[in-house]
Amino acid sequence: MAAVAQRQSGWLPHQELLVDPRLLLPCKDIPGDLLFLIDSSGSIYPNEYQKMKDFMKSVISKSVIGKDEVHVGVMQFSDVQQLEFNLNQYSSKDAMSNAIDNMLQIGGGTDTGKAITQVSQYFDVGNGGRPNLRQRLMVITDGEAQDEVKHPAAALRAKGVTIYAIGVKDANTTQLLEISGSPDKVYTERDFDALKDLESQVALELCDPERDCKKTEKADIIFLVDGSTSITLSKFRSMQKFMQSMVNQTTVGKDLTRFGVILYSTNANSIFSLNTYNSKQEVVNAISALKSPFGDTYTGRALAYSLEYFNENHGGRAALQVPQILMVITDGDATDRNNLVVPSSVLRDKGISIFSIGVEGANKTQLEIMSGHDSSKVFYVDNFDALETLYKNITQVLCNTTKPGKSSKSLNMDDS
The missing domain is CATH 3.40.50.410 (von Willebrand factor, type A domain)
Incomplete structure (x- = not known):
């Protein structure tokens, strides 16, 4: 059978969907800003860290990247924050993939709230952001934040940034909801291998809702x-x-x-x-x-x-x-x-x-x-x-x- 077995998580990490692969093609005309904020703490094993990098590269590969299209930036965090590249630094998929390949894990604790506060500035015009377009933050973490996430996330959403929270392994689902503000933007995965099953679904989720078919009309x-x-x-x-x-x-x-x-x-x-x-x-x-x-x-x-x-x-x-x-x-x-x-x-x-x-x-x-x-x-x-x-x-x-x-x-x- 030609279907793609895909795992949709949200609050329900055990459902398997059969989804037409044609839905998994790149979206059309989706200009906007996407920042990845990834957990680089010491609890993540090197092979798991690589799977997060592969996940980001796959989502980018399914997006329409370009000067007037989708801009992507990456920040990683532990108990410190480290910007890898901002939204206007690269305009090609290859350049972004190379930069992700060259990332090195930080190690340390998991101060997710501080990282969300820190990343907020990179959505601003002065740092390459385009607040007049759709702006999205994708947080990927494997554990419980050691600081408070609710208020930093609410402040960022108040700026008009949509936040997706992806939790792997022992991530705290209550905190994931506090980060995203909405259960339909929360994904929980059993392990880092399952991230691969999520790649196409997340890429589809990032499509422009104004151009996407949203309601059956007739x-x-x-x-x-x-x-x-x-x-x-x-x-x-x-x-x-x-x-x-x-x-x-x-x-x-x-x-x-x-x-x-x-x-x-x-x-x-x-x-x-x-x-x-x-x-x-x-x-x-x-x-x-x-x-x-x-x-x-x-x-x-x-x-x-x-x-x-x-x-x-x-x-x-x-x-x-x-x-x-x-x-x-x-x-x-x-x-x-x-x-x-x-x-x-x-x-x-x-x-x-x-x-x-x-x-x-x-x-x-x-x-x-x-x-x-x-x-x-x-x-x-x-x-x-x-x-x-x-x-x-x-x-x-x-x-x-x-x-x-x-x-x-x-x-x-x-x-x-």
């Missing part, structure tokens, strides 16, 4: 939700939160994005159709009221059942070339596993794009069958807590899939 989306007996109440609640998050990332309306929900176990049942609700709040409320049906996992039967609910009489807009998407959420092996190919093919032949979302015991081969072996539409997380934040990754693919001008039968993605 689509027909039906959630086909496994409600079999293996799904406990808490797991079902996680599925509801995931769906609500997906809805919140779209523009809902009669002429915009429409949603429907089908619950299935032994049999499938449409709870509401694409033309039932016209507001985001109505859809969110209806999802909150869902009840799990329990029973076996007849996914093939449910796929066949769902086809008619994309028809015009149920609110489908295929005739208007509105993209149509079936989002299958399942946690296990299909009871009718030999009956997946035909209904999946029929749906796709009708121009319906199938997103396969598997949790815990889901069979990845079956997920691929449903999506038509399109790796950009296959997602897997190994626990239900992780499902609740998966929407961030799916939203990006979904948004690109449904950009204006794409017909429901031509759903190739653009890189963003």
Whole structure:
């Protein structure tokens, strides 16, 4: 399978996502300032220090570097701070990579708060910064700060600098949140090897939000939700939160994005159709009221059942070339596993794009069958807590899939 196995951390360091490699291409037109602030204390082994250097070089390689594009600077810290190069010193990837290669580890303690205060000045015009553009600081640390980080970080964010906090090994997650000010800008990794899995995701995160596709504007989306007996109440609640998050990332309306929900176990049942609700709040409320049906996992039967609910009489807009998407959420092996190919093919032949979302015991081969072996539409997380934040990754693919001008039968993605 051509998918890239990628680890998304945040508060959930154990989820593995299958993400289309086309999403991992360099972003377009993203002028801004990026400073790396890396922990160079004595607790970091030499091979780990090298992996941080490799991480920085990889993120730079995936960015658009140039005089009028992205500027990058690097500072390292322990109980002292050492600027390696500022934002306007180099304008080529090769020069930056060479400078990073020549860095030497400092050793000593971990005064992260002092380092954040010190690095602030390098975002100023006098030191090569461009405050009129997007400015970002990426802090990478492996342990607990020995000083206070909350106020220095808040002061820097007040200047308009966005802070990303990457914690490795024994990093203090409370401090990481204090540094970033937002859980969606916190990444925690189990070890320094895992940094490599994070490279492409961070590069994508750094894309310009004004030019990036952020919200699905127009689509027909039906959630086909496994409600079999293996799904406990808490797991079902996680599925509801995931769906609500997906809805919140779209523009809902009669002429915009429409949603429907089908619950299935032994049999499938449409709870509401694409033309039932016209507001985001109505859809969110209806999802909150869902009840799990329990029973076996007849996914093939449910796929066949769902086809008619994309028809015009149920609110489908295929005739208007509105993209149509079936989002299958399942946690296990299909009871009718030999009956997946035909209904999946029929749906796709009708121009319906199938997103396969598997949790815990889901069979990845079956997920691929449903999506038509399109790796950009296959997602897997190994626990239900992780499902609740998966929407961030799916939203990006979904948004690109449904950009204006794409017909429901031509759903190739653009890189963003």
